[in-house]
Amino acid sequence: MKYLIDPMDLSVEEIDELIDIANDIIKDRTRYQDVCRHKILATLFFxxxxxxRLSFESAMLSLGGNVLGFSSASNTSASKGESVSDTISVVSSYCDIIAMRHPKEGAPLVATRRSKVPLINAGDGGHNHPTQTLTDLLTISREKGRLDNLTVGFCGDLKFGRTVHSLTKAMSRYKNIKFVFIAPPELKIPEYLKHDLLDAKNLDYKEVETIEEVIEDLDILYMTRVQKERFFNEQDYIRLKDTYILDLKKLEKSKSDLIVMHPLPRVNEITTEVDxxxxxxxxxxxxxxxxxxxxLILKMLGLENEVER
Amino acid sequence: MKYLIDPMDLSVEEIDELIDIANDIIKDRTRYQDVCRHKILATLFFxxxxxxRLSFESAMLSLGGNVLGFSSASNTSASKGESVSDTISVVSSYCDIIAMRHPKEGAPLVATRRSKVPLINAGDGGHNHPTQTLTDLLTISREKGRLDNLTVGFCGDLKFGRTVHSLTKAMSRYKNIKFVFIAPPELKIPEYLKHDLLDAKNLDYKEVETIEEVIEDLDILYMTRVQKERFFNEQDYIRLKDTYILDLKKLEKSKSDLIVMHPLPRVNEITTEVDxxxxxxxxxxxxxxxxxxxxLILKMLGLENEVER
Amino acid sequence: MKYLIDPMDLSVEEIDELIDIANDIIKDRTRYQDVCRHKILATLFFxxxxxxRLSFESAMLSLGGNVLGFSSASNTSASKGESVSDTISVVSSYCDIIAMRHPKEGAPLVATRRSKVPLINAGDGGHNHPTQTLTDLLTISREKGRLDNLTVGFCGDLKFGRTVHSLTKAMSRYKNIKFVFIAPPELKIPEYLKHDLLDAKNLDYKEVETIEEVIEDLDILYMTRVQKERFFNEQDYIRLKDTYILDLKKLEKSKSDLIVMHPLPRVNEITTEVDxxxxxxxxxxxxxxxxxxxxLILKMLGLENEVER
Structure with missing residues (x-):
């Protein structure tokens, strides 16, 4: 595993292994606290x-490794006209692994051509954000004890929500998953996802417009932010916004072991009383x-078996 | 001691203990150089x-710990509308202790509600800056050998100077302190401080307008910057500014063991010949x-007794 | 060696020693990976x-040291009117060595007056950039096995190119170096360099306008960027720019062991087919x-003999 660009690059078995390693880390972090000593992670946030960024840095430091990088492109050589390939050629001389975020879709893939070290896509535009998807899968696995036989509701902006698309694809590989998409007409899940994935694989899904009509059935409710600027007009936004704000009242009829997820940051789409x-x-x-x-860092550096036992 | 928001949160005894630890560190730093190994400080500078920021980072690195964080809010989730509470909830998952600076008074106090780890206020607007006050107390204690029986002059902008207000409050708890406030009429110490603190505790203080008239009496001269924009008009500023610039001439009649302090940065209010x-x-x-x-980091992490002896 | 401001501050013997240390590091990096433990490098990039910056940080981390600093002046006390001397006084209390970059020529030299720790100039305006020159010398030494008896071509913007001026000065101290300067009339090497250095030391040099006419003779071709804004008018730029873009065709007649160098970032002055x-x-x-x-960090901290053998 030299590069991680798209969460679907990983097989179900590879994901299982990453979840196992993560669970082992959670069980006893001290065994992992020096395993990346003398290694350097570069966080290249264009x-x-x-x-x-802080999550990656905390991860590397918690493994005993070091971190360098930049947090925005404004001051980098990119602003002098340097190509992403050249930047990666250079920075991969300074480190052992790269986590890269870029506003352009596909930039991390281009970057892999010249990287001398493993590279993780930390988000490329509206495209992929594989470590978010892996995090979501770990959370579901830990909270529900399984990744199959689940009814998953996605709520909010399902049209532009990168995390929703990725998690839908990832969950589609597990058995007996029921998908429920809760969104206003403007922000419904894209046609290509329905056609190429859900219909093509003959998966069980439905689309609704309110949380209340499906809350009883859900094992997971995955909330996302509904941004005002996504709406065609102000009235629609005002009419609809409360529908997609989760409060304790809307949760009343839920299963007792429902889990509510959100990729964060949250603005007001979940009231703080739910916290x-x-x-x-x-x-x-x-x-x-x-x-x-x-x-993931351990696995990509090939150090997953170097842990103190 | 889970949070440090206001220097007055600390008892005189707690301050004494921090001064003792600091003195012990100064005596032999090498004994402390690994005591925070595997710990992470987050410097959250909104x-x-x-x-x-660099002082906190140097402190943590000198204890063998690690550092992550951000140096301005412009690129954080705050700009996407996330609340301070949520940011702290998230970041406190990534670290063992937080140093937080925020332009809004009270923000660090709000932050403590959701922080899972100890939190130090590194300055909130014109309000509190407890580590500056502790630093001032350490300096006085080291240079004068005591924190009581001192005549302390504060000079410059005493109206808006946060460090002056905090140090005045802190010093008011020690015996036989004489306060001398040296400022132009526009920048005199606020009424509430005089009324609620100095008069209420019946402390010895006087207000003057020039350094020269009091320099002979002072054990400590605490300088601050006089900013042009604080004055009602240009003429007043021009007339007064030299009065509040310290040079060797104004120091001529001082006690030989006077100490001159300044919270820095200095612009021109102390001439470089004094350096x-x-x-x-x-x-x-x-x-x-x-x-x-x-x-402080040691104490708040409960590691002050983990030092090599 | 307390400060490194100008590459010419170093004797040929000191440069030889640095090249030897660097070569030893390259031979077995693991022996060096803890030698700067508990040391702090401050990267002060005004x-x-x-x-x-990342090169310095990677260097220090690879020696087992720590790093703190800032990557642009916009948010520093400099913007509050603090002098460079004061900033250095303060930051040199936080670290063991400083790498400083500043837009003003001479600022690092001023900084040395108040620095309590060794200081490296990481570039001051169009003036000096000693670690780039040392890097160039190491590269030539490693690739050619010598620093004398070489024909060195410099191509592109030789008028403003700081790296070209520095490397010319540095190479002028070695025996039997032939210099070839390839540039448009607007961007020829400055008169003072010709008069004070090349003519004064009676060195062998010539000036030409195309790569093709000299490529056969060169041992080294040092490319630099030709910026559009350096030209008097648009037509000259358009007419000339291709002349200074290196491609495989222009390299056809080169010696087989020619080396092509560039200080980077590259925009389009070397086509990617050459990579x-x-x-x-x-x-x-x-x-x-x-x-x-x-x-360099090892040498300036006096730790070059502390390496595990």
Missing amino acids: EPSTRT DDPRAKYFDQVQNGRFMRMA | EPSTRT DDPRAKYFDQVQNGRFMRMA | EPSTRT DDPRAKYFDQVQNGRFMRMA
Whole structure:
């Protein structure tokens, strides 16, 4: 595993192994705290994303490794006209592994051509964000004890939501998954996903417009932000926005072991009263993100068996 | 001690203990150089302050720990509308201790509600900056051998100077402190401080307009910057500014063991000819700031007794 | 060696020693991986330069040391009116060695007056950039096995190219060097260099306008970028620009062991088809830059003999 660009690059078996490593890290972190000593992670964020960058950096430091990099492109050689390939050629001389974020779709793939070290896509535009998907899978696996036989509801902006598309693809490989897409007409899941994936694989899915009509059936409710600027007009936004704000009332009829997920940052699409509810798992996702990134770094550096036993 | 928001949160005894730890670090730093190994400090600077950030980072690295964070809010999720509470919820999953600076008064206090780890206020607007005050106390204690029986002059912008207000409050708890406030009428110490603190505790203080008239009496002269934009009009500024610029001439009649302090950065309110005078201690303050922050990190992580003996 | 401001501050013997240390590091990096443990490098970049900053940071981390600093001046106390001397006074309390970049020529020299720790100039305006020159010398030494008896071609913007001026001066101290300067009339090597250095030392040099007329003679071809804004008018730029773009065709008649160098970033002055040619050494330069900076940090900290044997 030299590069991770698209979460679908990984087989189900590889994902299982990463989840196993992450679970082992969670069980006893101290055994992993020096395994990446003398290794350097470069975080190359051509587009700012503090949360993702800090998660990668915390992961590497928690493995005993070191970190260098940049948090936005404004001050890099890119602004002098250097190509992404050249930047990667150079920086891959300075480090042992790269986590790269870029506003252009496909940039991390181009970068792999010249990288001398393993490279992880930390998000490329609206395209892929594989470590978020792996984090989501780890969270589901830990909370539900399985990745199959689940009814998964996605709610909010399903048209542009990169995390929703990736997780839908990833979950489609497990047995007996029922998908429920909850969105306003403007923000429904794209046709290509329905046609090429859901219909093509003959998967069980339905599309609805409110949380309330399906809440009883869900094992997982995956919330995303509904951005005002996505709507055709102000009235539609005002009419619809409360429909996609999750509060304790909308959760009343849920299964007791429902889990509520969110890729964060959250603005107001989940009220803070939900935060202390045991069904809320979005802050656990954050914690899992760090552990999954630790597992991934270990695996890509080939150090997963170097751990103290 | 889970959070440090206001320097007055600390008892005199707690301050004494921090000063003791800092002095012990200064005596033999090598004994402390690995005590925070495997620990991570997050420096969350929603407002830039290079000096304070680097002091915290140097402190943590000098304890053998690691550092991650951001140096300005412009590129964080805050700009996507995330609340401070959520940012802290997330980042406290990535680290063992947080140093947080924020332009809004009270933001660090709000942050403590969701932080899973100890949190230090590294400055909130014009409000509190407890590590600066602790650094000032350490410097006075080291240079004068005591924190009581002192005549302390504060000079410059006493109206808006956060460090002056905090140090005045902190010093008011020690015995036999005489306060001398040297400022133009526009920048006198606020009424609330005089009324609620100095008068209420019946402390010894006076207000004057020039350094020369009091220099002979002072054990400590604490300088601050007089910013042009604080004045009502240009003429007042031009007339007054030289009065508040410290040079060797104004120091002529001082006690031989007077110490001159300044929170830095300095613009022109102390001439560089003073820098090499033995009474100048403002660069020693910087050094002490690093050691005090080391002491504080140790104490808040509960590691102050883990040091090699 | 307390400060390195100008590459010419170093004697030929000191450069030889640095090259020896760098070569030893390249031979077995693991022996060096903990030698700077507990040491802190401050990277103070008052002007952004991601490449140089990351090279220094990688060097220090690869020696087992730590790094702190800032990557642009916009958020530092400099913007509050603090002098460079004061900033250095402060930051040299936080670290063991400083690498400093500044847009103003001479700023690093001023900085040395107040620095309590060794300081390396990481580039000051169009003036000096000693670690680039040392990197170039290491590359030539490694690739050609010698630093004398060479014909060196410099091509592109020889008027403003800081790296060209520095390397010319540095190479002028070795025996039997022939210089060939390839540039349009607008961008010829400055008169002062010809008069004060090349003529004064009676060195062998010539000036030409095309690569093709000299390619056969060269042992080294050092390319630099020709910036459009350097030209008097658009037509001249359009007429001339292709002349200074290196492709495989222009390299056809070269010696088989010619090496092509470039300080990077490259925009389009070397076509990417050249990258995979064995004569292309510009990405090796990057790698060498890291090792030379490791050698320099070791030497300036006086740790070059502390290495595990």
